[in-house]
Amino acid sequence: MQLPRRSFLKSSLALSLSGMSPASLLLAKGESIGGKRPLLKPVHDQIVCPWSPQHPRHDHQLILPLDENRLMLVWSEYYSQSKQPAQKKGHSGIGDHVACQITSMISSDRGRTWGNRRVLQPNEWKQNVKHPNLVRLSDKEILFFYVGWDDQRQRNVYLRRSTDNGLTWGEQRQVSEPGWYCCNADRALRLSTGRIILPAHGPYAKQYIGGTAYKGGALHSFVFYSDDGFRTWKRSANSMTAKGRGCHEPTIVELKDGRLLCLLRNTNERIYQSISQDGGAHWSTPEPTKLPAPESPAIVKRIPQTGDLLLLWNNVASPTNWPRTPLTAAISKDEGATWTHFKDIENRTTVDAAYPSLTFVGDEALIAYYSRSTKWKRDSEVTLRIYQVDQFYA
Numbered sequence: 001m002q003l004p005r006r007s008f009l010k011s012s013l014a015l016s017l018s019g020m021s022p023a024s025l026l027l028a029k030g031e032s033i034g035g036k037r038p039l040l041k042p043v044h045d046q047i048v049c050p051w052s053p054q055h056p057r058h059d060h061q062l063i064l065p066l067d068e069n070r071l072m073l074v075w076s077e078y079y080s081q082s083k084q085p086a087q088k089k090g091h092s093g094i095g096d097h098v099a100c101q102i103t104s105m106i107s108s109d110r111g112r113t114w115g116n117r118r119v120l121q122p123n124e125w126k127q128n129v130k131h132p133n134l135v136r137l138s139d140k141e142i143l144f145f146y147v148g149w150d151d152q153r154q155r156n157v158y159l160r161r162s163t164d165n166g167l168t169w170g171e172q173r174q175v176s177e178p179g180w181y182c183c184n185a186d187r188a189l190r191l192s193t194g195r196i197i198l199p200a201h202g203p204y205a206k207q208y209i210g211g212t213a214y215k216g217g218a219l220h221s222f223v224f225y226s227d228d229g230f231r232t233w234k235r236s237a238n239s240m241t242a243k244g245r246g247c248h249e250p251t252i253v254e255l256k257d258g259r260l261l262c263l264l265r266n267t268n269e270r271i272y273q274s275i276s277q278d279g280g281a282h283w284s285t286p287e288p289t290k291l292p293a294p295e296s297p298a299i300v301k302r303i304p305q306t307g308d309l310l311l312l313w314n315n316v317a318s319p320t321n322w323p324r325t326p327l328t329a330a331i332s333k334d335e336g337a338t339w340t341h342f343k344d345i346e347n348r349t350t351v352d353a354a355y356p357s358l359t360f361v362g363d364e365a366l367i368a369y370y371s372r373s374t375k376w377k378r379d380s381e382v383t384l385r386i387y388q389v390d391q392f393y394a
Contacts, residue, residue, distance in 0.1 A: 032328075062132060094380065131183045184250075196226045225279065243268065343392060
């Protein structure tokens with residue numbers, strides 16, 4: 001008897017978490033690192049943004065603590081019917097360019113339950129709006145970044161500011177020069193100097209600035225940065241790229257000595273890294289790490305309780321976008337020089353698990369990522385798994 005899709009996924013999850021993985025659920029083929037990694041059992045596991053015919057895709061999420069008790073989940077929520085002129089016959093499907101808005105929910109119990117949906121940024125562009133980033137400036141002041149997609153020539157970065165802890169948002173301001181840009185969710189950060197940086201990528205060559213169509217050329221990564229809170233913005237003086245399709249979807253962490261470590265997606269079967277000595281104004285030539293990866297992004301953040309770095313990424317070597325499983329966690333105790341304590345967050349080959357976000361709340365780590373069946377690839381949901389920080393060290 002053939003199980004319905006939902007039942008199949010739930011039964012697969014139960015087998016995987018119990019360690020009873022059948023042959024069909026073995027780890028993805030391809031080189032990985034960390035040997036026989038344990039699968040971490042979360043203290044809480046939930047699909048927080050489920051698939052529906054009205055909302056067939058959810059991804060690019062982040063979680064921001066609002067105060068001691070409340071969290072705000074923000075994500076890209078696609079919708080199946082669109083009046084946008086770029087959508088043929090009004091049906092928007094699930095591709096990257098289709099209709100999408102940025103939506104939020106609030107939790108008052110550290111992520112265990114979530115309230116009603118609220119559209120944070122409606123779609124005012126010809127295609128969509130997505131890639132949310134939030135940076136806290138003070139107890140009440142938050143910056144909200146996003147990318148509005150009009151067409152293959154114009155995908156621009158915007159921001160709004162809240163002065164009441166996210167209840168309302170001010171007028172929209174454009175951060176980027178007109179052109180083609182992309183910013184992954186949950187990547188913006190405020191440095192110890194007060195500088196705000198927003199990692200980004202695009203076809204950085206001069207001919208693309210001002211609206212030249214992107215045609216699949218080498219991608220370049222860089223940052224937008226501001227030293228006056230949000231009023232003026234500059235861009236890195238140079239960019240990061242590599243052979244193949246270039247480097248994109250950067251994730252950045254500030255090291256203890258003030259340098260910035262950037263990890264980069266590319267097609268060369270390894271995570272690449274670059275270093276900035278001056279807060280993101282200039283970057284070293286990207287070099288491969290020892291971490292196997294497909295063309296899929298990583299995220300790295302510092303664990304507040306220990307001061308170590310926690311990395312999440314798809315731990316399998318591939319020159320293509322796939323496979324996007326397993327999703328692995330690793331810890332660095334030496335500022336990214338080496339990585340240890342490899343553990344899997346998700347290892348079913350029946351499920352893609354990628355584009356993770358990472359938030360620390362007290363003694364817990366909240367890891368959210370898009371999950372979808374590798375067979376259908378039309379049922380993208382946001383899964384949230386919560387762990388005790390000490391589980392990553394066990």
